[in-house]
Amino acid sequence: MNTLIAIIGLGVLCLLFEIFNLRKAIVPFTIIGLLGVLGLTISEMNTPASFYNNMIVVSKFSGAFSSLFIVLTIFLVALGHNFYEHKQSKISDFIAIKIFLLAGAVAMVSFGNLAMFFLGIEVLSIALYILAASDRLSLKSNEAGMKYFLMGSFASGIILFGICLIYGAMGSFDVTEISELSQSAELPIWFPIGIVLLTIGMLFKVAAVPFHFWAPDVYEGSPALTTALMSTLAKVVAIATLFKLLSVMNADVSESFQLVVVIISMASMTVGNIMALRQVNVKRMLAFSGISHAGFMLMTLLSLSTAAGSLLYYTSAYALAGIAAFSVVLYVCKNRDNEDIVNFHGLGKTNPLLAVILTAALLSMAGIPIFAGFFAKLVLFSDTIKAGYLALVIVAVINSIISVGYYFKLILAMFTKDANETRTGTPVIIYAVAVLAIVLNIALGLFPSVVLDLIS
Amino acid sequence: MNVSLISIILLVGAFVTFLSGDKLASKVALLFSIVAAAASIVILNQYNLGQNANFIQQWIAQPNISFALKVDGLSIAMLLLTTVLTAVIILSSLGSKFENAKAFYALVLFMAFAMVGTFLASDGLLYYVFWELALVPIYFIALLWGNGDSESRKRAVVKFFIYTLAGSLFMLVAFVYMYQKAGSLLLEDLYQLNLSADEQFWIFLAFFLAYAIKIPLIPFHTWQAAVYQKAPTVGTMLLSGIMLKMGLYSVIRWQLPLTALAAKEYMFVFIGLGIAGVIYGSIVALRQRDLKKLLAYSSLAHVGLIAAGTYTLTLDGLRGAVLQMIAHGFVVVGLFYAAEVLFRRYETRLISEMGGVRTQAPKFSSLFLILVLASVALPTTFNFIGEFTVLYSLYGINVWFAILGGTTIILGAYYMLKMYQHVMLGETNSKVFADVTLSEAFTFSIIIGVLFFFGMYPKPITDLITPSLEEILTQINRIN
Numbered sequence: 001m002n003t004l005i006a007i008i009g010l011g012v013l014c015l016l017f018e019i020f021n022l023r024k025a026i027v028p029f030t031i032i033g034l035l036g037v038l039g040l041t042i043s044e045m046n047t048p049a050s051f052y053n054n055m056i057v058v059s060k061f062s063g064a065f066s067s068l069f070i071v072l073t074i075f076l077v078a079l080g081h082n083f084y085e086h087k088q089s090k091i092s093d094f095i096a097i098k099i100f101l102l103a104g105a106v107a108m109v110s111f112g113n114l115a116m117f118f119l120g121i122e123v124l125s126i127a128l129y130i131l132a133a134s135d136r137l138s139l140k141s142n143e144a145g146m147k148y149f150l151m152g153s154f155a156s157g158i159i160l161f162g163i164c165l166i167y168g169a170m171g172s173f174d175v176t177e178i179s180e181l182s183q184s185a186e187l188p189i190w191f192p193i194g195i196v197l198l199t200i201g202m203l204f205k206v207a208a209v210p211f212h213f214w215a216p217d218v219y220e221g222s223p224a225l226t227t228a229l230m231s232t233l234a235k236v237v238a239i240a241t242l243f244k245l246l247s248v249m250n251a252d253v254s255e256s257f258q259l260v261v262v263i264i265s266m267a268s269m270t271v272g273n274i275m276a277l278r279q280v281n282v283k284r285m286l287a288f289s290g291i292s293h294a295g296f297m298l299m300t301l302l303s304l305s306t307a308a309g310s311l312l313y314y315t316s317a318y319a320l321a322g323i324a325a326f327s328v329v330l331y332v333c334k335n336r337d338n339e340d341i342v343n344f345h346g347l348g349k350t351n352p353l354l355a356v357i358l359t360a361a362l363l364s365m366a367g368i369p370i371f372a373g374f375f376a377k378l379v380l381f382s383d384t385i386k387a388g389y390l391a392l393v394i395v396a397v398i399n400s401i402i403s404v405g406y407y408f409k410l411i412l413a414m415f416t417k418d419a420n421e422t423r424t425g426t427p428v429i430i431y432a433v434a435v436l437a438i439v440l441n442i443a444l445g446l447f448p449s450v451v452l453d454l455i456s
Numbered sequence: 457m458n459v460s461l462i463s464i465i466l467l468v469g470a471f472v473t474f475l476s477g478d479k480l481a482s483k484v485a486l487l488f489s490i491v492a493a494a495a496s497i498v499i500l501n502q503y504n505l506g507q508n509a510n511f512i513q514q515w516i517a518q519p520n521i522s523f524a525l526k527v528d529g530l531s532i533a534m535l536l537l538t539t540v541l542t543a544v545i546i547l548s549s550l551g552s553k554f555e556n557a558k559a560f561y562a563l564v565l566f567m568a569f570a571m572v573g574t575f576l577a578s579d580g581l582l583y584y585v586f587w588e589l590a591l592v593p594i595y596f597i598a599l600l601w602g603n604g605d606s607e608s609r610k611r612a613v614v615k616f617f618i619y620t621l622a623g624s625l626f627m628l629v630a631f632v633y634m635y636q637k638a639g640s641l642l643l644e645d646l647y648q649l650n651l652s653a654d655e656q657f658w659i660f661l662a663f664f665l666a667y668a669i670k671i672p673l674i675p676f677h678t679w680q681a682a683v684y685q686k687a688p689t690v691g692t693m694l695l696s697g698i699m700l701k702m703g704l705y706s707v708i709r710w711q712l713p714l715t716a717l718a719a720k721e722y723m724f725v726f727i728g729l730g731i732a733g734v735i736y737g738s739i740v741a742l743r744q745r746d747l748k749k750l751l752a753y754s755s756l757a758h759v760g761l762i763a764a765g766t767y768t769l770t771l772d773g774l775r776g777a778v779l780q781m782i783a784h785g786f787v788v789v790g791l792f793y794a795a796e797v798l799f800r801r802y803e804t805r806l807i808s809e810m811g812g813v814r815t816q817a818p819k820f821s822s823l824f825l826i827l828v829l830a831s832v833a834l835p836t837t838f839n840f841i842g843e844f845t846v847l848y849s850l851y852g853i854n855v856w857f858a859i860l861g862g863t864t865i866i867l868g869a870y871y872m873l874k875m876y877q878h879v880m881l882g883e884t885n886s887k888v889f890a891d892v893t894l895s896e897a898f899t900f901s902i903i904i905g906v907l908f909f910f911g912m913y914p915k916p917i918t919d920l921i922t923p924s925l926e927e928i929l930t931q932i933n934r935i936n
Binding site: 309363368369370374375378379381382385386390393394397400401404405408412415416448449452453456 | 617621629
């Protein structure tokens with residue numbers, strides 16, 4: 001609870017900085033503030049508590065995921081320093097919106113009541129709509145924002161409808177009460193229908209097939225930093241929330257539901273990977289790669305009672321690799337009007353450090369050992385085989401092989417092609433974020449227990 | 457001293473080499489590889505004295521994974537092969553210039569680190585991590601320092617990477633499956649597993665895919681020739697001399713003992729695949745015009761025979777296979793080095809453009825001839841011992857296997873001598889060919905010395921590997 005209050009306070013302070021004309025200090029101040037909030041969250045993590053009639057429930061799960069979100073936000077805010085260089089007059093808005101987005105995210109993993117959950121998802125979504133359209137003068141950005149808003153509000157509607165049906169069936173918004181009632185033998189038919197609608201709405205936010213059509217266009221059109229945010233933070237928030245929703249409401253009872261999860265998971269990985277193979281735009285490629293990763297993350301829904309640690313690990317590995325990859329994309333595609341692979345030609349010669357970092361990030365996403373991505377896949381496969389879905393694991397393995405194809409396309413472009421123009425400038429912050437993210441990723445790979453055992 | 461020290465030496469070596477700058481890199485790398493080789497000899501001594509050099513440390517609590525390195529005769533033999541050959545390979549590369557040498561030599565040492573780990577690991581996941589890790593450096597070595605047209609090189613190298621990764625991911629699934637059964641991936645715990653015949657069959661296949669691609673056995677060999685040709689010679693040496701032994705070693709260490717039932721049931725199929733590789737490789741080698749490609753296909757033929765030896769599941773077969781692995785490792789490095797020496801002078805790898813070297817470079821001709829003869833298993837060379845033992849074990853299974861496998865010697869002699877004739881003999885070439893320099897001669901004599909010494913006196917190695925092979929055989933024969 002204190003985390004949430006502190007984050008919102010920080011967001012308001014950001015807006016005040018604008019008034020007092022302290023724009024230069026805003027990024028460092030926010031980072032320090034977020035570090036403080038991170039400390040607060042970690043210190044509260046081991047003392048479960050509930051606030052305001054169970055509206056907010058702090059548990060290990062919410063604490064661990066909130067910490068991850070905060071870390072990701074710190075990285076994203078730091079990247080903003082460089083990204084918004086030429087939009088100094090708006091910087092406080094952008095940073096404040098990100099902080100409010102984080103507040104929504106934290107609310108989404110620590111809700112104890114479906115009303116709070118909906119509040120969280122709306123705060124997060126509206127912040128994202130604004131950020132998607134934040135490059136006001138760019139047609140593509142406007143289109144992305146509009147598309148995302150139309151599709152997103154439709155999904156929100158479905159979620160709301162689902163919540164209403166659940167309320168109709170159970171007579172309560174409180175998840176503990178719903179969970180207790182759902183143990184009874186005779187469930188009204190509205191309850192499973194409500195759960196399915198909720199799941200569909202969340203799958204839209206996760207961008208799982210067949211609810212993924214918005215993702216590539218929105219990712220491509222949005223400003224690069226927003227794309228980074230969507231593909232790392234927003235995706236992780238959505239999947240964690242879906243996991244929490246299903247696990248706290250005991251909704252995984254039926255086998256047919258698991259079958260649907262298996263099929264969606266297989267479809268997401270396969271469609272995402274095959275579409276990614278054909279992309280020439282790096283942001284679009286990472287969007288499709290994100291869809292396939294969503295498929296992997298959905299595998300955790302098959303073992304809800306045990307897989308929380310695996311999900312946390314997978315999402316951390318994926319998001320850290322994503323942050324590292326996107327910081328390189330931000331550097332390379334600064335002042336370019338698109339993010340085509342052509343722009344990455346010869347990066348291995350002109351800027352070996354960043355090329356190595358991007359390579360490492362892509363290898364992590366592909367699941368090559370010693371990077372955290374490998375262990376993430378390993379624990380995921382282990383959980384899924386334990387749950388009895390060997391076939392799904394085999395599809396996942398085949399998909400891992402396919403994914404190497406497009407990750408390596410980018411690596412090859414960096415190392416074997418000649419640079420078409422020289423790159424200048426060494427933005428220290430981008431370097432720092434990229435190095436730190438990849439070091440954290442490798443550290444997670446060397447010591448997986450640190451995160452795996454966090455929620456147990 | 458425990459065996460993890462060698463891994464640490466190589467890893468630290470890789471970092472120091474990278475930091476040492478382009479000029480010093482090759483020397484620093486050589487120094488570290490020699491230290492690692494010396495350390496492996498110390499480990500050998502320790503093992504012979506009966507001291508424990510194993511290393512085990514819990515790594516991940518949940519899932520239960522340990523950082524476990526096991527020392528027995530077999531792994532020490534492979535350890536020595538890796539560290540000594542790495543030193544020889546680095547020594548052999550001193551005459552060539554590499555752009556960005558610090559990264560190049562760091563990758564070579566890093567690859568040696570990963571390969572040493574693969575040979576020593578006795579925890580399934582740790583083994584898998586090292587196995588995959590070895591792939592990354594060789595990918596970049598072949599891609600960035602390779603020769604030939606960059607587009608076709610890229611295609612060959614990416615194909616190689618995706619092939620091998622595809623194979624090993626299925627192995628990972630098999631390991632995860634066994635973890636669910638055993639609750640641990642330590643070799644001894646896995647040995648205790650009682651898997652049903654069906655489970656063994658699928659696990660065997662998953663392993664087989666990984667190893668058949670790495671070794672390579674036909675029909676999984678299509679990546680090999682192109683990569684051998686495109687990679688820089690150092691990369692080719694690492695691949696053919698050491699890395700493909702990872703596959704063969706893993707068959708003996710992991711596949712056969714864990715899935716003995718399936719191995720017995722389908723023994724003929726897999727011996728057959730090995731032998732088919734022998735014949736196919738030899739025939740294709742006959743028609744090659746590129747020296748490195750010819751050597752690649754000859755390597756395919758030889759490893760086919762080794763694989764056939766391992767799948768006989770007899771002590772002779774396994775022993776012969778291990779001996780031949782070591783012998784082949786040295787001889788193939790020697791042959792590729794000869795090809796490199798020719799390339800340094802003629803700037804070509806086409807056999808048709810060479811010839812008439814003998815009169816100009818008598819020393820090189822004799823060294824090369826010895827290597828050629830060793831590769832066709834002339835008695836008194838180490839390769840003879842290896843191939844003979846393997847053929848003998850095949851004879852015990854079925855006469856026809858021995859006869860067909862024996863074609864490796866006959867066909868091998870034919871294409872290797874024909875190659876030698878075209879490359880070295882004939883009218884004196886108009887192009888000048890300087891005889892071998894001192895350092896080149898030194899590298900050759902190390903390799904030839906090893907081949908002759910163990911060709912005449914293989915006992916130290918047989919004594920070293922036999923007890924551990926017997927242990928593995930008892931495990932294989934545990935369930936009938």
